[in-house]
Amino acid sequence: MTDEQLVELAFEAREHAYTPYSHWSVGAALLCSDGTVYQGCNIENAAYTPSNCAERTAFFKAIYDGQRSFAAIAVVGGPQGEPAPEFCAPCGVCRQVMQEFCDPNEFRIILGRSGRPSKTYPLRELLPEGFGPDNLTTV
Numbered sequence: 001m002t003d004e005q006l007v008e009l010a011f012e013a014r015e016h017a018y019t020p021y022s023h024w025s026v027g028a029a030l031l032c033s034d035g036t037v038y039q040g041c042n043i044e045n046a047a048y049t050p051s052n053c054a055e056r057t058a059f060f061k062a063i064y065d066g067q068r069s070f071a072a073i074a075v076v077g078g079p080q081g082e083p084a085p086e087f088c089a090p091c092g093v094c095r096q097v098m099q100e101f102c103d104p105n106e107f108r109i110i111l112g113r114s115g116r117p118s119k120t121y122p123l124r125e126l127l128p129e130g131f132g133p134d135n136l137t138t139v
Helices: 003-014 054-064 092-101
Strands: 024-032 037-041 070-079 108-113 116-122
Touching: 003 024, 003 037, 003 054, 003 070, 003 108, 003 116, 024 054, 037 054, 054 070, 054 092, 070 092
Parallel strands: 070 108
Antiparallel strands: 024 037, 024 070, 108 116
């Protein structure tokens, strides 16, 4: 799977977003180490806090299916029903979920936008000094 193909799957996922309040639609495509791809979209709620981001939707679907090894995620976002002209980076909560399941030096975050080249970052660059399982000690 190429980065471009993963970005296209993120654009496809964005079409499923439920965004009646912000009108900001986000799609994500999560590539597992075995080549399986899980798509996710953002899902809003009138109370805001129960809303869920596209990236976490993709991760939670994959985790439910037993996946625990991830290679990359593509993320795209922009105004509902319009092209996505700018990059849309994962929020801090999503980055923290990635830290829980991914090697921060190896896991790639691919930011896509309409009609332009994507940018790729290792998780470590977008979440420096992230808190993960290795920060907890056992008693």
